[in-house]
Amino acid sequence: MNPLLRFADVSFGYGDGDAIQSASFDLQEGSCTALIGPNGVGKTTLLRLAAGVLRCTSGSVLLNDEPLNRLAIRTVARTIAFVPQQLDLPFQFTVRQVVEQGRTPYLGLLRGPMRDDRIAVDRALKLADVSVLQHRIFNELSGGERQRVKIALGLAQQPKLLLLDEPTQNLDIGRQIELIDLLHFLRAEGITIFASIHDIQLIEGNFSTVLLLSRDTPLVSGTPADVLKPSILEKAFNCPPRRHPLLLERTQSRGKRAG
Amino acid sequence: MSSGDGHSPPGRARFVTLVVLLAATLAIAVLLSLATGAVRVSPAAILAALFQHHPLTATQQIILLQIRLPRVLAAAVVGAALAISGLMFQGLFRNPMADPYVIGASGGAVLGASVGIYFFSQLSAFGFSATALLAFAGSVATMAVVYSLARANGKTHVITLLLAGFAVSTMLAYSSYFFELLDSNGGSGNRILLSWLHGVIGIPRWTQLSVTAALLLLATMVAVPLMRQLNTLALGDEYAHQLGLRVEYTRVGIILTGSLLTAAAVSLGGLISFAGLIVPHIARLILGPDHVRLLPVTALAGAIFLVVADTLARSVFAPTEIPVGIVMAFIGGPFFLYLLRKTKRSYAL
Numbered sequence: 118m119n120p121l122l123r124f125a126d127v128s129f130g131y132g133d134g135d136a137i138q139s140a141s142f143d144l145q146e147g148s149c150t151a152l153i154g155p156n157g158v159g160k161t162t163l164l165r166l167a168a169g170v171l172r173c174t175s176g177s178v179l180l181n182d183e184p185l186n187r188l189a190i191r192t193v194a195r196t197i198a199f200v201p202q203q204l205d206l207p208f209q210f211t212v213r214q215v216v217e218q219g220r221t222p223y224l225g226l227l228r229g230p231m232r233d234d235r236i237a238v239d240r241a242l243k244l245a246d247v248s249v250l251q252h253r254i255f256n257e258l259s260g261g262e263r264q265r266v267k268i269a270l271g272l273a274q275q276p277k278l279l280l281l282d283e284p285t286q287n288l289d290i291g292r293q294i295e296l297i298d299l300l301h302f303l304r305a306e307g308i309t310i311f312a313s314i315h316d317i318q319l320i321e322g323n324f325s326t327v328l329l330l331s332r333d334t335p336l337v338s339g340t341p342a343d344v345l346k347p348s349i350l351e352k353a354f355n356c357p358p359r360r361h362p363l364l365l366e367r368t369q370s371r372g373k374r375a376g
Numbered sequence: 377m378s379s380g381d382g383h384s385p386p387g388r389a390r391f392v393t394l395v396v397l398l399a400a401t402l403a404i405a406v407l408l409s410l411a412t413g414a415v416r417v418s419p420a421a422i423l424a425a426l427f428q429h430h431p432l433t434a435t436q437q438i439i440l441l442q443i444r445l446p447r448v449l450a451a452a453v454v455g456a457a458l459a460i461s462g463l464m465f466q467g468l469f470r471n472p473m474a475d476p477y478v479i480g481a482s483g484g485a486v487l488g489a490s491v492g493i494y495f496f497s498q499l500s501a502f503g504f505s506a507t508a509l510l511a512f513a514g515s516v517a518t519m520a521v522v523y524s525l526a527r528a529n530g531k532t533h534v535i536t537l538l539l540a541g542f543a544v545s546t547m548l549a550y551s552s553y554f555f556e557l558l559d560s561n562g563g564s565g566n567r568i569l570l571s572w573l574h575g576v577i578g579i580p581r582w583t584q585l586s587v588t589a590a591l592l593l594l595a596t597m598v599a600v601p602l603m604r605q606l607n608t609l610a611l612g613d614e615y616a617h618q619l620g621l622r623v624e625y626t627r628v629g630i631i632l633t634g635s636l637l638t639a640a641a642v643s644l645g646g647l648i649s650f651a652g653l654i655v656p657h658i659a660r661l662i663l664g665p666d667h668v669r670l671l672p673v674t675a676l677a678g679a680i681f682l683v684v685a686d687t688l689a690r691s692v693f694a695p696t697e698i699p700v701g702i703v704m705a706f707i708g709g710p711f712f713l714y715l716l717r718k719t720k721r722s723y724a725l
Contacts, residue, residue, distance in 0.1 A: 165614075168618055169618070170614055170617060170618050190617065190620050190621075190622070191620035193620070194618065194619050194620030195620070198618075199618050201614075201615065204611060204612070204615065205612065206610055206611065207470040207471060207472070207610055208472070208610060208660065208665030209660075209664065209665055210607075210610065210664070210665050210666075211664065214607065214664075214665070214666060215611075217607075218607060218608050218611055218619060219619065221608050221616075221619040221620050221621055222619060222620030224604065226601045227601060229604065229668075274619070
């Protein structure tokens with residue numbers, strides 16, 4: 118089966134050397150992929166390339182076998198939704214008004230929102246479980262609520278692929294689990310998920326694939342069990358062996374399992 | 377515009393009520409303004425002449441049709457144009473402090489117009505005087521300069537924007553004074569320029585008034601689809617792009633339309649501060665930030681605001697008239713400071 122999104126030898130630089138060096142990987146339809154890697158390695162850049170917000174300097178990003186930069190941006194916006202870390206609004210928009218912006222790729226210059234658009238917005242609000250917040254002011258919400266509203270905005274685009282940049286960042290553990298449950302739910306709805314994740318302990322059992330981006334080494338891709346090994350993580354994150362509880366715990370549990 | 381993006385019905389009812397109320401208020405303001413002046417014509421007499429064929433005297437007719445009506449309508453057009461362009465610039469810059477006066481578009485229009493007044497006063501093209509065309513060119517050019525100065529890494533920095541606008545508009549204002557000095561014969565050019573710098577709404581000829589009103593109508597129609605795009609743009613350039621919006625087109629559309637409106641306002645009333653700042657601001661406090669709904673409300677409210685201010689300008693110290701620009705500075709300034717104080721939490725940078 119052809120992948121939904123394919124990175125074929127993609128490089129990208131902001132001007133001072135390449136931030137992403139010849140990255141190649143596939144996102145299969147229906148998969149749920151976690152992107153991990155040390156700070157500043159280019160996880161956000163990789164996601165922005167996948168969203169078509171940035172254009173790669175060499176190689177190509179293919180959406181259903183078509184180069185992303187040759188597709189109309191409206192077509193891309195109907196297939197891929199990107200949920201960035203930050204959303205700063207200058208005015209006091211309500212949650213519903215924010216989520217309605219997800220219908221932008223379906224509206225024309227003279228075609229305003231219709232019944233279909235209202236239904237899509239209602240559904241997105243419901244899927245992300247923020248229907249009760251819809252008349253609240255976005256800027257007055259908590260971090261966890263904002264995260265869900267941003268996801269609802271992405272869902273209003275009715276995407277096949279949902280890209281999320283650190284969706285669990287700044288959330289307390291309860292809200293993190295709520296968010297992970299939401300991702301499970303969306304995956305069951307048939308949406309392919311690709312998210313950068315800072316909290317590695319959230320990955321196992323929740324993501325089907327892990328993509329490890331690290332400096333000066335090729336991308337590592339595989340199942341969580343394959344990639345989340347202390348030996349691999351220590352090297353990728355440049356962390357001394359057994360110093361981090363995550364590495365320690367895993368070594369022990371694996372030891373027990375082996376014994 | 378029914379494309380008010382599916383708010384709950386109460387929100388829609390409130391919007392419709394507000395528009396109807398404002399339209400009625402504008403009609404009353406125009407009527408009272410027509411009745412005000414050295415020769416008193418009662419509002420009842422005007423209404424009777426309109427609806428019951430009780431003719432006014434010949435003098436009254438001349439005063440109303442040749443003097444007061446053009447001026448009152450000019451004030452309405454100026455107010456609506458300034459308020460809409462203020463709304464557009466605030467949306468584009470994602471900042472409630474932006475308005476055509478603050479960011480220098482008005483100054484650019486005055487400079488362009490003063491070049492026209494002193495050097496090309498006889499020229500015209502496509503039915504527009506060189507003065508009007510140069511006002512538009514000055515306004516667009518200033519906007520382009522200020523905008524490019526304030527942008528870095530795909531973001532518009534508020535402080536840079538305000539400072540760039542301040543610097544550019546100060547330079548432009550003093551350039552206009554410079555032209556004044558060059559005009560050796562102290563003729564009509566100086567008088568025209570001075571009244572522009574103070575913000576005086578003159579008594580326009582009917583042709584000028586109707587052309588400007590047509591421009592306002594055209595710009596407002598162009599603005600309708602742009603308003604929805606401004607809602608998307610509020611999420612930020614990159615977010616808007618990701619949602620399939622051609623951000624560059626929107627930006628160019630807003631700058632051209634906003635500058636056109638500014639130039640239209642300047643051509644009738646010169647430099648008038650605060651109208652473009654306060655009106656969208658208050659409308660947003662009442663209605664929320666949806667630009668689609670704010671468009672008709674700010675247009676009507678801006679028209680009312682300026683009709684009232686101009687009526688005060690010509691009646692409070694009668695028979696002496698003061699420029700409406702001064703009234704706006706006296707009323708608008710303190711009022712804006714009050715708003716700023718009241719809502720300062722929202723502007724934390």
